[in-house]
Amino acid sequence: xxxxxxxxxxxxxxxxxxxxxxxxxxxxxxxxxxxxxxxxxxxxxxxxxxxxxxxxxxxxxxxxxxxxxxxxxxxxxxxxxxxxxxxxxxxxxxxxxxxxxxxxxxxxxxxxxxxxxxxxxxxxxxxxxxxxxxxxxxxxxxxxxxxxxxxxxxxxxxxxxxxxxxxxxxxxxxxxxxxxxxxxxxxxxxxxxxxxxxxxxxxxxxxxxxxxxx
Ligand code: SF4
Numbered sequence: 001x002x003x004x005x006x007x008x009x010x011x012x013x014x015x016x017x018x019x020x021x022x023x024x025x026x027x028x029x030x031x032x033x034x035x036x037x038x039x040x041x042x043x044x045x046x047x048x049x050x051x052x053x054x055x056x057x058x059x060x061x062x063x064x065x066x067x068x069x070x071x072x073x074x075x076x077x078x079x080x081x082x083x084x085x086x087x088x089x090x091x092x093x094x095x096x097x098x099x100x101x102x103x104x105x106x107x108x109x110x111x112x113x114x115x116x117x118x119x120x121x122x123x124x125x126x127x128x129x130x131x132x133x134x135x136x137x138x139x140x141x142x143x144x145x146x147x148x149x150x151x152x153x154x155x156x157x158x159x160x161x162x163x164x165x166x167x168x169x170x171x172x173x174x175x176x177x178x179x180x181x182x183x184x185x186x187x188x189x190x191x192x193x194x195x196x197x198x199x200x201x202x203x204x205x206x207x208x209x210x211x212x213x214x
Contacts, residue, residue, distance in 0.1 A: 008172075021051075033058060033125065034075060051139070068095055075090070112203075
């Protein structure tokens with residue numbers, strides 16, 4: 001159909017990138033933005049075979065602060081307990097909640113999956129791209145696409161654009177493929193990880209509560 005956008009197969013693109021990396025016999029450095037320990041579990045198991053990973057925990061969207069602290073603690077615990085082929089490092093970003101509220105301004109009432117979320121993706125990916133550039137990383141990406149509620153097309157579009165802007169390639173991916181989401185639930189049980197029941201921001205928490213109340 002004229003004007004219709006063809007959906008990319010991001011898993012196929014990732015397969016090709018990984019194939020090339022193996023062929024070249026190198027272990028590139030990857031800055032992996034992570035939203036939480038459960039989502040990162042499968043991605044770490046999978047990608048640590050190919051990369052030296054630094055988990056970048058930058059999530060100023062999370063509300064309230066105790067929830068943020070809990071998720072950070074679980075992320076660090078998982079990294080400490082996982083046995084991986086290559087080392088995994090941890091880097092915490094700033095918990096600058098004002099940046100999130102500025103990005104979400106005017107979109108507070110958008111449903112989950114709408115434009116507020118695209119702004120939230122961009123905020124976190126931009127910080128990832130900037131940090132990857134400063135740290136001399138070979139690639140950056142995010143765990144976010146593992147969630148069935150996250151728009152992988154949008155995440156990759158934003159990531160590719162920011163990668164070009166900052167001069168660090170975005171590792172194109174859709175981690176829900178290859179049963180990634182299912183594997184993340186298995187790993188979460190195996191490591192006894194805390195799994196939150198809302199996406200993260202105050203608006204998504206209100207949505208959950210509204211549903212819970214009927
Ligand atoms: S629902 Fe999730 S992705 Fe959307 S704005 Fe809130 S925290 Fe960000």
